[in-house]
Amino acid sequence: MKSLGSIRRDFAPWSDPQAKPYIRFENVTKRFGDFTAVNNLSLSIYEREFFALLGASGCGKSTLLRMLAGFEEPTSGKILLDGQDLRGIPPYRRPVNMMFQSYALFPHMSVEKNIAFGLKQEGMPKADIDRRVAEMLKLVKLERFASRKPHQLSGGQRQRVALARSVAKRPKVLLLDEPLGALDKKLREETQFELMDLQQELGLTFVVVTHDQEEAMTMADRIAIMDKGEVMQVATPAEIYEAPNSRFVAGFVGNVNLFEGNVAERADNTVRITGGTGAQITVENVGDAAKGNDVAFAIRPEKIRISSRRPENAVNVLEGEVYDIAYLGDMTTYYVKLDDGQIVRASILNAARIMDDPLTWSDRAWISFRPDAGVVLTS
Numbered sequence: 001m002k003s004l005g006s007i008r009r010d011f012a013p014w015s016d017p018q019a020k021p022y023i024r025f026e027n028v029t030k031r032f033g034d035f036t037a038v039n040n041l042s043l044s045i046y047e048r049e050f051f052a053l054l055g056a057s058g059c060g061k062s063t064l065l066r067m068l069a070g071f072e073e074p075t076s077g078k079i080l081l082d083g084q085d086l087r088g089i090p091p092y093r094r095p096v097n098m099m100f101q102s103y104a105l106f107p108h109m110s111v112e113k114n115i116a117f118g119l120k121q122e123g124m125p126k127a128d129i130d131r132r133v134a135e136m137l138k139l140v141k142l143e144r145f146a147s148r149k150p151h152q153l154s155g156g157q158r159q160r161v162a163l164a165r166s167v168a169k170r171p172k173v174l175l176l177d178e179p180l181g182a183l184d185k186k187l188r189e190e191t192q193f194e195l196m197d198l199q200q201e202l203g204l205t206f207v208v209v210t211h212d213q214e215e216a217m218t219m220a221d222r223i224a225i226m227d228k229g230e231v232m233q234v235a236t237p238a239e240i241y242e243a244p245n246s247r248f249v250a251g252f253v254g255n256v257n258l259f260e261g262n263v264a265e266r267a268d269n270t271v272r273i274t275g276g277t278g279a280q281i282t283v284e285n286v287g288d289a290a291k292g293n294d295v296a297f298a299i300r301p302e303k304i305r306i307s308s309r310r311p312e313n314a315v316n317v318l319e320g321e322v323y324d325i326a327y328l329g330d331m332t333t334y335y336v337k338l339d340d341g342q343i344v345r346a347s348i349l350n351a352a353r354i355m356d357d358p359l360t361w362s363d364r365a366w367i368s369f370r371p372d373a374g375v376v377l378t379s
């Protein structure tokens with residue numbers, strides 16, 4: 001997990017108390033029979049935002065998107081778009097369009113005709129359609145492929161046709177359900193940047209559903225992490241990664257080490273946490289943790305140092321044995337089994353080709369970390 005997102009520094013309407021949300025879910029619940037797919041969920045999305053809904057299969061993210069599109073109605077609660085209650089408004093009358101995966105293209109129609117299809121259905125005059133299609137082809141860089149059929153295109157090109165088709169009608173909001181799911185890794189990465197460029201160029205609001213955390217981290221301005229029909233945290237990719245609000249979110253995005261323990265002492269922004277076997281750590285970023293609370297200290301593997309000698313002057317030092325080593329090319333991850341049995345992951349960037357102090361299996365090892373290298377979690 002290396003990306004910190006698209007980082008549009010000057011774009012942060014969610015932190016402006018004057019900014020009005022463009023899309024608003026208010027206490028939305030959706031039940032299918034006695035199964036609750038979305039549970040009393042509230043969420044704000046801003047105009048021109050690239051917003052990602054991220055969660056495991058079945059957490060309710062597609063249901064949320066389908067309610068926004070108008071394919072489902074909430075059982076209770078409200079969905080507002082630009083201040084207007086969407087209840088009862090059919091999908092085709094909402095300023096919202098859903099992009100389906102590329103296999104939903106019409107196989108017998110040319111690229112041009114595929115893009116023109118929705119406009120024709122709307123009854124747009126032919127000259128306007130031609131102009132719009134040309135504009136869309138240019139936008140997705142497929143001018144040369146206008147008369148090809150979908151099967152004569154690569155997967156990435158088909159994806160771009162699907163995208164052109166879904167933005168041709170100029171919706172205000174584009175909903176994308178696993179838009180890059182059908183593409184291989186390399187193509188997916190390229191297409192992510194194309195999607196981001198397109199969204200900014202057109203000034204659209206994008207809501208994308210994905211279960212791929214790297215994809216969400218790369219593309220989105222903000223991410224909502226969902227679990228069992230509820231939003232667990234909404235924040236920028238960097239905040240989700242560096243300041244998760246719970247064990248669930250910390251464990252869901254990237255790799256994390258959790259030190260479970262009890263707050264033995266609290267002073268200002270520092271706590272001393274005592275683990276099960278008496279090992280102690282002193283850390284910052286403590287939020288509302290209070291003396292006596294059971295908490296977890298969450299720290300990412302790349303923020304832990306590992307050494308074959310006890311480090312001097314480190315605030316937090318724990319001792320153990322190298323249990324496993326995963327060499328990943330750019331990084332190496334050491335699994336250190338601490339003397340209390342817990343296994344801690346420490347990742348080292350392989351910036352030099354040869355490490356001066358190589359550690360190997362079964363060596364004694366010391367891990368250390370700064371008090372501010374992680375966060376204390378109370379839930």
Ligand SMILES: Nc1ncnc2c1ncn2[C@@H]1O[C@H](COP(=O)(O)OP(=O)(O)OP(=O)(O)O)[C@@H](O)[C@H]1O
Nearest residue numbers: 032035037055056057058059060061062063064211
């Ligand atoms: N029409 C329906 N009838 C009954 N149950 C449904 C219906 N649609 C969705 N569900 C259930 O609601 C839950 C949420 O479904 P949803 O499609 O929103 O999940 P998801 O997070 O998008 O998952 P995935 O990533 O697998 O698509 C699932 O348990 C699903 O089985």
